Amino acid sequence: MDQHPGDHGHSQAEVEARINAPAGRGYLRDTVYGAIDGSVTTFAIVAGVAGAGLSPWVIIALGIANVLADGFSMAAGNYSGTKAELDDASRLRQIEERHIRKYPEGEKRELREILRRKGLSGEALDGAVDQISQNREQWVQMMLEGEYGLASVDPHPLRAAWATFAAFLAAGMIPLLPFLLGLEDAFRISTILTLATFFGIGAYKSRWSLAPWWRSGLETLLIGGTAAAIAYFVGTLFNV
Template identity: 50%
Template sequence: MDRHLEHGHHPREIARRLKTGPKASYLRDWVYGGIDGTVTTFAIMAGVVGASLSASIVIILGVANLLADGFSMAAANYTGTKAEHDEYEQLRRMEERHVSLAPEGEREEVRQIFQAKGFEGEALETAVAVITEERGRWIDTMMTEEHGMPAVTRSPMRAALVTFVAFVLCGAIPLIPYTFMLSEPVLPSVVMTGLTFFAIGSFRSYWSPAPWWRAGLETFAIGMLAAGVAYGVGYLLRGLVPA
């Protein structure tokens, strides 16, 4: 069992850590963009190889995919993250209105929330009084406890940028052997792509309870399965396009 401590517990360390507050994580944006970029670019390569087309087509389609699909994913992530912001703001305005128009009802909501957590008697009433004596703290509590909203929100622009960069960097790896005009670029591309899948999964395990090798193998299997499907489609349709 892993028994190390991720951070210190001296009172000064605790106070400094709590003062800075939680930070938004963009890990999912990086993993999402990296995996999708590698899968789609490698799938294009596998499909072209399965169809027995020329290496130049791999480069043309691969680069076009990196820029177009990478931008599309970034734009979609921006829109989705912006929608999360809009939902948060709408709920917060609703809670502000409810606190102003029906404060006793909102206090009862706080009371029942903390009662469900095990508070009772004087401790429960003290908790309700402390939370509701300051408007911002009151609304923050309702946002997290009643609506399940996160304490921090991600920046839509930063989420989109992280997704695009990860997509382009990881998605370019299957194309590297083709850009060097190797006589047999397929095997190096497969090996480099497989290592990229494994590296992305291993990196993800740093924030996951799963062992690094298991997370790496899981991502590797998913990516190679997608590439295998693309290769099979390209092989079946190889006669439709001249090499």
């Protein structure tokens, strides 16, 4: 049988190991978001300053300041947002625990409806409701998933923040490399490297989507290239 990306084994040991340690949402969104924003915002500064005809040292100073300050700001924002999701999940968990304690029959009715919509009926449905309602933790988790759409794995705010910052830093430094190395025609080289980075990010994230790598790459290239072109145009308006 042909193997495809994402395939995994289905022995009892493999199944138990995988279910016992679910991956959760992962850090793909945080990494891609940080990398794209790092490339776009840093090259926007490069393009804007170059368009205005200012010194390469100004590009380096503003670019590094952007990579560090904006990267930290994005990481902090991601941390706060992920922490808010975690706090909200804790709040909803407390609500469900209180409802199960005070209104068990009503919560059983909700549990029955959740399981019914998953395809259970008749004796199988009755048995599932009885089994799950005997385990308070499983009952609460089922309510969180079925009633609020929450995942069973909590996000990690600090890890999400680090993923965003690292991706922002790595991708954000690429437009500055030709200027840091003192290369001739640094802006043209920076433009080529940045556009290649946009395409590379898009092609890489296609590993987690159904879109072909070239289409995902071109989509990200179009988004980043448009932002860069706008920044350069604005910069030319101040070229004195």
